[in-house]
Amino acid sequence: MWLDRLSGQSTPSPSPPPIQKRSYSPAPGRSSHLAPVTAIRPPYGPRTSSLGIGSRPNNSSTSLNSPRLPNGSSLRQQIVPPTDNADPLDVLRNVLGKKLDNLVDGQVDGADTTRSQKPPHLVEDVDFDGLSLHTFAESLRNACDDVLRSVQTSLTSFQQDLGAVSAEIETLQSRSTAMNTRLENRKVVEKLLGPAVEDVSIPPAVVTTIAEGPVDAVWVQALEELEKRSRKFHAKLNDSDHTKAALDVKPLLDDLTSKAVERIRDFFVSQIKAIRSPNINAQIIQQQSFLRYKDLYSFLARHHRVLAEEIGQAYINTIRWYYLSNFSRYKQSLERIPIFIVDKNDAIGADPSNQRASTNRTSQPSHDPLAIGRRLDVLKRSNQSALPSHLAEDNKQTHYLETPFLYYNLALIDNAAAEYSFLAKFFSPAVGFQTISRHFSAIFSPTFALGHTFTKSLVEESADCLGILLCVRLSQHFAFELQRRKIPVADGYINGTNMLLWPRFQLAMDMHAESIRRAASSISARGAASALGLSSSAESAAKLSTAPHMLTQRFGQFLQGLLILSRDAGDDEPVGNSLSRLRSEVEAFLTKVGKGFGSTGERKRDRFMANNYSLILTIVGDTGGKLASEVRDHFEGLKESVGGT
Numbered sequence: 154m155w156l157d158r159l160s161g162q163s164t165p166s167p168s169p170p171p172i173q174k175r176s177y178s179p180a181p182g183r184s185s186h187l188a189p190v191t192a193i194r195p196p197y198g199p200r201t202s203s204l205g206i207g208s209r210p211n212n213s214s215t216s217l218n219s220p221r222l223p224n225g226s227s228l229r230q231q232i233v234p235p236t237d238n239a240d241p242l243d244v245l246r247n248v249l250g251k252k253l254d255n256l257v258d259g260q261v262d263g264a265d266t267t268r269s270q271k272p273p274h275l276v277e278d279v280d281f282d283g284l285s286l287h288t289f290a291e292s293l294r295n296a297c298d299d300v301l302r303s304v305q306t307s308l309t310s311f312q313q314d315l316g317a318v319s320a321e322i323e324t325l326q327s328r329s330t331a332m333n334t335r336l337e338n339r340k341v342v343e344k345l346l347g348p349a350v351e352d353v354s355i356p357p358a359v360v361t362t363i364a365e366g367p368v369d370a371v372w373v374q375a376l377e378e379l380e381k382r383s384r385k386f387h388a389k390l391n392d393s394d395h396t397k398a399a400l401d402v403k404p405l406l407d408d409l410t411s412k413a414v415e416r417i418r419d420f421f422v423s424q425i426k427a428i429r430s431p432n433i434n435a436q437i438i439q440q441q442s443f444l445r446y447k448d449l450y451s452f453l454a455r456h457h458r459v460l461a462e463e464i465g466q467a468y469i470n471t472i473r474w475y476y477l478s479n480f481s482r483y484k485q486s487l488e489r490i491p492i493f494i495v496d497k498n499d500a501i502g503a504d505p506s507n508q509r510a511s512t513n514r515t516s517q518p519s520h521d522p523l524a525i526g527r528r529l530d531v532l533k534r535s536n537q538s539a540l541p542s543h544l545a546e547d548n549k550q551t552h553y554l555e556t557p558f559l560y561y562n563l564a565l566i567d568n569a570a571a572e573y574s575f576l577a578k579f580f581s582p583a584v585g586f587q588t589i590s591r592h593f594s595a596i597f598s599p600t601f602a603l604g605h606t607f608t609k610s611l612v613e614e615s616a617d618c619l620g621i622l623l624c625v626r627l628s629q630h631f632a633f634e635l636q637r638r639k640i641p642v643a644d645g646y647i648n649g650t651n652m653l654l655w656p657r658f659q660l661a662m663d664m665h666a667e668s669i670r671r672a673a674s675s676i677s678a679r680g681a682a683s684a685l686g687l688s689s690s691a692e693s694a695a696k697l698s699t700a701p702h703m704l705t706q707r708f709g710q711f712l713q714g715l716l717i718l719s720r721d722a723g724d725d726e727p728v729g730n731s732l733s734r735l736r737s738e739v740e741a742f743l744t745k746v747g748k749g750f751g752s753t754g755e756r757k758r759d760r761f762m763a764n765n766y767s768l769i770l771t772i773v774g775d776t777g778g779k780l781a782s783e784v785r786d787h788f789e790g791l792k793e794s795v796g797g798t
Contacts, residue, residue: 197681228795242294353389353398355382355409363413368420368446376413376452383410411762414457417449421464425471435475439575445577454583459658461583469595476568477599483564486545489559495522495553495617501707501735502668502742518551522617523707525714531559532626554611555623562650565604566631566643569597573640587728601646610651618661619714622728655727662731665711669738671743672704699761701768702746708739709772712784720778729780736784740791759795766792 277517284292362375386406390399424442443450454461497503499522539558540548576589584592612621632647712732719728743765750758766788773781 173795188784209708218649242290292678295796307319314657324390327417339797341424350398353386353402355379355402355406359407363409363416367448368416373446373448376449379409379413380452382406394624410456414453414460417453418460418464420449421453422467425464425467428475429473435472436571436575439579443579444575450535450579451583465580465584465592466628469592472572473596473599476597477603480600480603483542484561484603486502486542487540487561488605488610489546490548491551491556492557492611493520493553493617494553495615495620497664499523499616500668501665501704501711501739502672521710522619523711523714525619525717528553528555528619528664528714530625531623532630537563540547541565549709553623554615554617554620555627558608558611558624559627560632561604561607562627565600565646566634569593569643569646570635570640572596573642574638579613590642594645597643597646601643601649604646605649605653608650610655610763612654615657616661616664618665619718621654621658621661622715622718625651625658628654659727666735666738669704669708669735669742673742674737675746677740678747699757699764701761702743703763704739704742705765705768708735709769712736712769713773713776716773716776716778716781716784720776722778722780726728729783732780735789763792766795 201603281544356378359375359378362372364380366372366375370779383406385464386399386402388404421443424438427433427442453464501523505761537559545560573589573593576592580589580592608624612624615621628650629648632644635643635647715728718725722728743762746763747758750761770785770788770792773784
């Protein structure tokens, strides 16, 4: 049985199989000497150490760290079969501790003592499958030799593999050394040639983006990179030591620049066409397309000035059409707002009966065109915005002429300020300030002319002095706003508007003065009493009334409105002169009415005159300003001259 087990292990294996225990044999007298052999597997002893590789220079634990063998020596040459193998019989004698011959013959010293002291259940006969002990020992030795040869073969194969790995490591180390050398050489070359190559090369990503990519922020960055490299390239090309590579790259750089110019042209043309789309907001396109990519126009102006000027002219023509068409529609919308009609029938000296009988006033609500009232609100509102077109068309409320004037000019000034700001940001520094001003004038000249036409239509036949003066103050406010926004190019429009308003204001003031003059000339001796509300019979002068005249009331309200609107007026304005003429006509009218008291009613006449002056002073008493102070001083003097207190 043991031989079968040992013969089955003759093939090499990674580790020897464990030794199994054998049951005790019933044969007496032999088990005591053979028991240690079956219970414990003896070590290999010197035979095992003779095959170890620990003492060799290329063993498994030291071969990788040991010094490299000289050329011509290999691990295979060091594999020599061991010569100091121990005899298997000697190994067995050492294991058993007895002489093998005596064990073979079955004679052991002290057998009687051992037999006399044997355990009661000891098996005296051991069955070796019909083999003698000597034969069994020989088979055991052969089995051990097979195992050791298998281990030796495995170790030899491992040593051969280890030698191959060591050779590969040597090859890798030599290749690594060569690669490190080439890398160091390349770094030195790149350090010397890198800047020169960088100056005459363009990254492929930049070329692809400019030629095929969409015009966006990445495209702008690629264009900036192209221009930066182009400046370096031309600087190197102008040097005397330029290389042939620079001459070879120049045509490619010129083609890429031309391609960029073409892409910029197509981009701006598409944006200009978009402005002509219906219901489009041009300011959105200006902010999101033009100003966002204003560097593209600067690039175009530097590399193709003629094309840049053509693009600028195309924009000017398009945006001029845009503003003119939109403000024409807005003007038509504002013209649908109902306006109070103020004509000669509303003059201070006009007959109220003629005002009520006017056919043009049958459909409008009653109003007092001589009182300022809440009309001052148009000057007091802050952050006003223009009325949208659809709301203007649906507005059925009647307004004075300053309301549509305000809305139109608010929209015009806001758009003019926004457009000038856009022109200054977009076209500079490609063009100068004078060119930008010419561009602005070319864009807004038709729209400004339309505004002047609209203003003229509002005031051309109007006798509303307060409304016209309100328009003047609004125009001055717009001028201050333009100065605050630093937009001087719209001053011509403001001056043209004032030239329309001031002459019409003077004509309206003259209309009021003429109406008072006609009222005074129509009073006779009999008419004076009629003007006072009494009959002209031989009644006593005591019955004549000294109450202020109705015309004085109307004049006082009108005067108050003019003084309020002239609180901050300068000395060069025509308001003072026109007001002086009107005041003289009122004084002449009151003097002529006072003659109705006759020679016997002098005291009443003075009282009548004083009451009229007091009424005027009461109405304008709280009005501030230089002109108001002069008017109060004048009427105070008149009142004192007639004995008033």
